[in-house]
Amino acid sequence: MKKVKTNSSSKNNKNLASPKGMRDIINEDYYSFQGFFEKAQEVAVYYGFKPIETPILEDEQVFARGVGEGTDIVDKEMYSLKTKGGDHLALRPEHTAGLMRAYVEHGMQTLPQPVMFYKYGPNFRHDNPQRGRYRQFWQFDMDSLGSDKSIMDALIIKVGMSILEEAGAHNLSIDINSIGDKECRGAYIKELTNYYKKHLNVLPAVDRERLKTNPLRILDSKDPKTKEINENAPDSISFLCPSCKKHFKEVLEYLEEMNIPYNLNKNLVRGLSYYTRTVFEVIEENGGEDGSPLTIAGGGRYDYLARQLGSKKDVPAVGFSIGVDRIVDAPWYKKLSPRIIKKPKIYFIQLGSEAKLKSLNIIEILRKAHIPIAQSLSRDSLGSQLAIAEKLNIPFAIIFGVKEAIEDSVIVRDMSNRSQETVKLSKLLEYLKEIK
RNA sequence: GUGCCUAUGGUGUAAUGGUUAGCACUAGGGUUUGUGGAACCCUCAGUUCGAGUUCGAAUCUCGAUAGGCACCCCA
Numbered sequence: 001m002k003k004v005k006t007n008s009s010s011k012n013n014k015n016l017a018s019p020k021g022m023r024d025i026i027n028e029d030y031y032s033f034q035g036f037f038e039k040a041q042e043v044a045v046y047y048g049f050k051p052i053e054t055p056i057l058e059d060e061q062v063f064a065r066g067v068g069e070g071t072d073i074v075d076k077e078m079y080s081l082k083t084k085g086g087d088h089l090a091l092r093p094e095h096t097a098g099l100m101r102a103y104v105e106h107g108m109q110t111l112p113q114p115v116m117f118y119k120y121g122p123n124f125r126h127d128n129p130q131r132g133r134y135r136q137f138w139q140f141d142m143d144s145l146g147s148d149k150s151i152m153d154a155l156i157i158k159v160g161m162s163i164l165e166e167a168g169a170h171n172l173s174i175d176i177n178s179i180g181d182k183e184c185r186g187a188y189i190k191e192l193t194n195y196y197k198k199h200l201n202v203l204p205a206v207d208r209e210r211l212k213t214n215p216l217r218i219l220d221s222k223d224p225k226t227k228e229i230n231e232n233a234p235d236s237i238s239f240l241c242p243s244c245k246k247h248f249k250e251v252l253e254y255l256e257e258m259n260i261p262y263n264l265n266k267n268l269v270r271g272l273s274y275y276t277r278t279v280f281e282v283i284e285e286n287g288g289e290d291g292s293p294l295t296i297a298g299g300g301r302y303d304y305l306a307r308q309l310g311s312k313k314d315v316p317a318v319g320f321s322i323g324v325d326r327i328v329d330a331p332w333y334k335k336l337s338p339r340i341i342k343k344p345k346i347y348f349i350q351l352g353s354e355a356k357l358k359s360l361n362i363i364e365i366l367r368k369a370h371i372p373i374a375q376s377l378s379r380d381s382l383g384s385q386l387a388i389a390e391k392l393n394i395p396f397a398i399i400f401g402v403k404e405a406i407e408d409s410v411i412v413r414d415m416s417n418r419s420q421e422t423v424k425l426s427k428l429l430e431y432l433k434e435i436k
Numbered sequence: 437g438u439g440c441c442u443a444u445g446g447u448g449u450a451a452u453g454g455u456u457a458g459c460a461c462u463a464g465g466g467u468u469u470g471u472g473g474a475a476c477c478c479u480c481a482g483u484u485c486g487a488g489u490u491c492g493a494a495u496c497u498c499g500a501u502a503g504g505c506a507c508c509c510c511a
């Protein structure tokens with residue numbers, strides 16, 4: 001009995017599965033992603049953003065200092081590793097810290113400011129997967145580095161919203177808040193902490209813990225008791241110093257001018273500790289199947305990140321990131337087709353070994369002429385090759401047999417009406433232009 | 437990290453604790469050496485893993501793993 005089981009279970013599927021929370025993206029899914037990235041880049045380029053790619057791995061300290069120790073992302077969810085050389089690296093959990101590292105490293109302060117980048121690629125967080133949440137997930141980011149002007153906040157939001165609209169989102173509104181800068185945030189946090197201390201006995205354990213580490217986070221707690229307490233909690237906006245108040249007011253004015261609807265959400269603080277002043281989130285109201293809201297994009301200003309990373313000067317900056325996995329999954333997502341996929345218009349059929357020998361040369365001629373094809377070089381029978389062409393719904397077939405190989409010609413067959421014509425290889429491209 | 441639900445070929449499914457785990461699709465091959473959506477035939481392929489209960493487990497129990505959902509958190 002045991003022997004039989006051991007033998008029959010020689011197949012080990014465990015090793016053949018992708019890691020938890022990570023998936024292969026193939027077929028239509030691939031095109032959905034690719035199409036989104038192309039459209040997003042196009043919009044970003046029109047607004048003056050330039051592309052940048054930074055490493056997927058960074059020194060662990062970039063995130064520990066940038067995103068912040070004490071955040072869940074760094075403490076619980078970061079993929080850290082030690083290299084053979086002894087370096088402590090981490091898979092990036094988000095795009096911003098690496099981007100700022102690149103800005104400082106390359107001395108981009110000397111360029112005309114602000115410097116505007118778009119950037120996309122996978123991020124990694126060791127979280128438990130669920131709907132719209134993966135351990136490897138894709139973000140598309142737009143960032144403006146080197147300006148503290150409120151219009152940059154507005155521009156970033158505008159570009160992000162345009163991209164989302166192009167992807168098919170409608171009736172989007174954003175939640176927005178300002179959490180102040182170093183002038184006013186300290187006083188606010190102090191006040192907030194005092195307030196919670198007064199209600200300490202009612203506060204749930206989780207939130208009591210957060211009071212020590214990150215009091216701001218208590219504001220977006222989902223615990224009903226905390227929510228109740230939050231009703232009367234002091235809000236950051238009324239604590240804003242004059243310059244922050246002015247900045248925030250201007251951002252809102254820009255949004256109104258652009259007819260971008262927003263909700264002032266005084267409980268919005270966001271989990272990454274580098275945020276200052278403006279923070280915002282784009283929420284899809286019934287993103288989940290049960291109608292639970294899903295954040296599809298978010299961002300804000302991060303004026304002190306550069307210094308946290310070790311720069312001598314502050315670099316005021318603002319950014320917007322879009323959760324691409326959630327966009328592509330959304331019911332409203334309109335499939336944006338990437339330019340690169342061309343549906344094959346021609347199915348290449350070969351017959352006999354002499355023809356097979358020359359087949360790749362013919363395919364190369366077609367490739368150079370930018371004619372996408374499909375083929376079944378591995379097959380021999382004409383009938384089965386035609387059947388596949390039929391199945392794949394390809395309008396034309398090129399038949400290349402022994403006779404044609406000798407005569408340097410091919411047969412071009414119209415699959416719809418079964419008519420066909422022999423064409424000399426030298427005339428082929430010309431002929432194909434006509435029929436298209 | 438926590439809780440609830442789930443797990444049968446590549447896919448979708450069937451099997452009162454009791455035959456050799458059945459069916460469909462897909463895939464590969466054939467009937468058919470140079471002309472098509474069909475039909476027929478053949479083939480590949482499965483009880484997630486590990487313990488336990490039992491004469492006997494896909495089925496019951498426990499554990500592990502993975503997936504879904506929710507919490508935490510976030511995109």
